[in-house]
Amino acid sequence: MLLFQSPPPTRYDLRFSVAGIPVRVHPLFWLIAILFGSSGDLLLIPIWVGVIFVSILVHELGHALAFRRQGLSSQVVLHFAGGLTIPEPVYWGSGLTNVALTANQQIFISLAGPGAGFLFAALVLGGVLALGGSVATTWLLGFIPLPLNAVMPFGGKVVTALVTMLLWVNVFWGLINLVPVYPLDGGSVMRNIFVQADPVDGVRKSLWLSVIAGAVVALGGFFLFRSLFMALLFGLLAFQSYQSLQSRF
Numbered sequence: 001m002l003l004f005q006s007p008p009p010t011r012y013d014l015r016f017s018v019a020g021i022p023v024r025v026h027p028l029f030w031l032i033a034i035l036f037g038s039s040g041d042l043l044l045i046p047i048w049v050g051v052i053f054v055s056i057l058v059h060e061l062g063h064a065l066a067f068r069r070q071g072l073s074s075q076v077v078l079h080f081a082g083g084l085t086i087p088e089p090v091y092w093g094s095g096l097t098n099v100a101l102t103a104n105q106q107i108f109i110s111l112a113g114p115g116a117g118f119l120f121a122a123l124v125l126g127g128v129l130a131l132g133g134s135v136a137t138t139w140l141l142g143f144i145p146l147p148l149n150a151v152m153p154f155g156g157k158v159v160t161a162l163v164t165m166l167l168w169v170n171v172f173w174g175l176i177n178l179v180p181v182y183p184l185d186g187g188s189v190m191r192n193i194f195v196q197a198d199p200v201d202g203v204r205k206s207l208w209l210s211v212i213a214g215a216v217v218a219l220g221g222f223f224l225f226r227s228l229f230m231a232l233l234f235g236l237l238a239f240q241s242y243q244s245l246q247s248r249f
């Protein structure tokens, strides 16, 4: 999210691979994860950082596996504004090219990120219940289940915090990314849907949706959830979409 382009490599990058998919973690990723965790109990910061790392990685690996299903290799980059999955250019005749994916293939790849996170949260939930724990939930907008607090029969505060954070971050990150705002996953899903319905004017319409949805979520986040983070993030994204409308149309 946020970044279209990969930040340049640094000597402090952490590099490894999962199931043959190369992963690079930019040093600023850790800084942002620590900043997000530092509002709570100091002792829980390492758990919080680990949970953010695993959750964003699961999301991006969902995209990467979906690319693989379309026959494309990709690499994952975790950076200061979340993560990015970049397909490898393919040799095509004499030069490099990005293989043209159909709209439905692109929608599948976009949904695979949030889908992987929701699946992971469901597995954690299943594990909690199987181990005799319980999870309190609330309903966002009346139909979206949001996990609140897990209660575990063992492990005390640390295990309870770990499970609660895992559920919460995976669900929240998936929902944030499904908002139909550029360049989030929901924004690219809507662009593909609009362009299929209206090849001439679809991109412009999807950008207007992005402006409106971004503004609504920014205001809702600020006034309903008192979240400055949501207000700033979605306000910025709505503004970016408005700027690209002004410059392109």
Ligand SMILES: [Zn+2]
Pocket: 001, 059, 063, 110, 113, 114, 177, 185
């Ligand atoms: Zn994504």
